[in-house]
Amino acid sequence: MGEITQLLTRAREGDKPALDAIFELLHPELRQIAHRRLSHHRRDGHVDTTALVNECYLKLVKRDQLTPADRAHFLAYAATVMRSIIVDAARAAQADRRGGDARPVTLDTALLASIPNPVDEIVDVHAALEELRQVDERLVRVVEMRFFAGLAVEEIAQALGVTDRTVRRDWAKARLLLAHALRH
Numbered sequence: 021m022g023e024i025t026q027l028l029t030r031a032r033e034g035d036k037p038a039l040d041a042i043f044e045l046l047h048p049e050l051r052q053i054a055h056r057r058l059s060h061h062r063r064d065g066h067v068d069t070t071a072l073v074n075e076c077y078l079k080l081v082k083r084d085q086l087t088p089a090d091r092a093h094f095l096a097y098a099a100t101v102m103r104s105i106i107v108d109a110a111r112a113a114q115a116d117r118r119g120g121d122a123r124p125v126t127l128d129t130a131l132l133a134s135i136p137n138p139v140d141e142i143v144d145v146h147a148a149l150e151e152l153r154q155v156d157e158r159l160v161r162v163v164e165m166r167f168f169a170g171l172a173v174e175e176i177a178q179a180l181g182v183t184d185r186t187v188r189r190d191w192a193k194a195r196l197l198l199a200h201a202l203r204h
Contacts, residue, residue, distance in 0.1 A: 024091040031086045039086065042094065043077050050076065050098055053169050057102050067109045075105045092175040096161065099169035103146070110142035148201035152194060158182075159194040166191055 024045060030038035043050065054072040067075075079101050080086065088094035153160045161180060165171045166187075171179070176187045 022091065024094065025089070028086070028088055028090065028094060036081065039081060043080075046091070046095065046098075047073070049095060053095065053099050054102055056170050057099070057106060057168050067106060072102055072105060076101045079105070090179070092165075092171055092179040095169050095171060096165040096176070096179055099164050103149075103164060103168060106142055107146045110146075114143065144202060145198075148198050151201055152197055155197065156190075156193075159190050159197070162187060162190040163194045163198070 024042060027038045027042045027045075031042060050073050051069055054069045054076070058067065058069060058072065076098055080098070088097045149160050149163065152163070158180065162176060165176045165179065166173070173184050173187045173191075177184045180187070182190075
């Protein structure tokens with residue numbers, strides 16, 4: 021049994037220092053996942069790589085039960101937590117953009133429509149993933165692990181308990197369904 025797996029076992033039993041040790045050992049990989057998560061969207065100052073990793077740590081520490089069984093599963097789980105943090109930040113930014121304490125200002129709507137908004141994009145991708153979750157939960161997990169966490173097909177197969185071929189099929193199917201959902 022590997023060191024990460026042993027630490028995860030201890031963390032599941034409530035050993036907080038074990039979770040700290042996991043984060044310390046996997047910190048470079050968690051930063052890579054966070055960077056990949058954020059690189060898909062223009063940086064708008066709401067969340068940066070370090071803040072995303074730190075928020076992920078805080079959310080995991082607050083959880084009563086940690087379920088990942090091995091390194092790949094933990095990284096996939098962390099990627100899911102990071103996704104929820106980004107979506108929450110995007111929703112908060114949308115709420116601020118729609119009013120908040122700001123005074124109303126008249127804008128040229130044609131100009132406003134021509135400006136791409138990464139916050140809307142994040143929320144749209146989240147909504148598409150939630151729709152996909154209704155069709156097939158495993159497809160969403162494959163997307164999170166492959167696209168957002170950057171795990172290899174073999175690592176995903178191991179974490180999900182399926183074959184490499186199944187992961188490749190799921191990845192192709194998920195990409196098609198998401199592309200269709202995001203066009204509408």
